[in-house]
Amino acid sequence: MPEGHTVHRTANHFRKTFAAQTVEVTSPQGRFTDAAVISGTKLLKTRAIGKQLFLHFEPAVLRIHLGIYGKWQFSQFEELPEPRGLVRARFIAGNHLADLRGPTACELLDSEQLKLIQAKLGPDPLDPMADAEKFIAKVSRSRVTIGQLLMDQSVISGIGNVYRAELLFRAGINPHTPGSSLTREQVLGLWLDAVALMPLGVKTGLMLTREGHLKAKTKKADRYYVYKREGLPCRECEVNIAIELMATRKLYHCPSCQK
DNA sequence: GGCTTATGCGCAG
DNA sequence: TGCGCCTAAGCCA
Secondary structure (H helix, E strand, O other): OOOHHHHHHHHHHHHHHOOOOEEEEEOOOOOOOOHHHHOOEEEEEEEEEOOEEEEEEOOOEEEEEOOOOOEEEEEEOOOOOOOOOOOOEEEEEOOEEEEEEOOOEEEEEOHHHHHHHHHOOOOOOOOOOOOHHHHHHHHHHOOOEHHHHOOOOOOOOOOOHHHHHHHHHHHOOOOOOEHHHOOHHHHHHHHHHHHHHHHHHHHHOOOOOOOOOOOOOOOHHHOOOOOOOEOOEOOOOOOEEEEEEEOOEEEEEOOOOOO
16 A cells, blocks of 8 residues: 555554564564564664565664555554464564554665665655755756656655656656656655655555545545546546556546646 | 555566 | 565455
8 A cells, every 4th residue: 555655644554653662573484584573672763665574673674664554553452463475574562462464575774774775765745855956956957757766765755656647647747757857846845746645645554636525525526637537538638547557557538738 | 255456676588 | 667575454355
């Protein structure tokens, strides 16, 4: 379920229920072989950058990336439940439990490795300290299409297939436009729109992108302008929403509103 | 119950 | 470009 907002929610949850505590870390499945290195140490700091979660324990930093399959399951228990299925990592502090399944990455980093990985990440619209100019500069210099640039985590962190489609529709920009063909106002506009929308995602856990429907009570069927609406009439102009593959990912857009 | 699909990404070639 | 990852929800029967 991971576009950036979900990972920030996870970071917030860890901060609330695990931070500053001694955490017991195990790998019931066995594949996270370094669990013992951090188990029994304190969670000092929790940070999400885009789709990556960094849990700073005393001996090392744990980097978690859910990829497409990864899932978290959080719960509180009176009696600790047996792990169900393949649990890569299990975190326990007090009566709080977090089970991690199927992640792409669950690995310990030293400070050098951490620096390298974080240096590769583009600015995150959910980070108040993020530098929009870095995003603008990379897009403006690139002949790659804006549809692909928005999915490139070294250009901007945290955008996935849903926000990509919706942001471009909201901006009235055709996904095939090369980054360098966009005006500075258009690129800044995309950034500012992400800055405006993504906190709603963190707050509600839903990707709310439709003007007038930016509330958690918005029904799933009404939630998006174009994402997964191929063949249906555009909500603004009635022309059918188009679908195609762009670099192996499904891309949705309105051929009329996004010229 | 089975089959399809998915909000991602690294890697081989 | 295509594969591997290998979970879980959604949909159909």
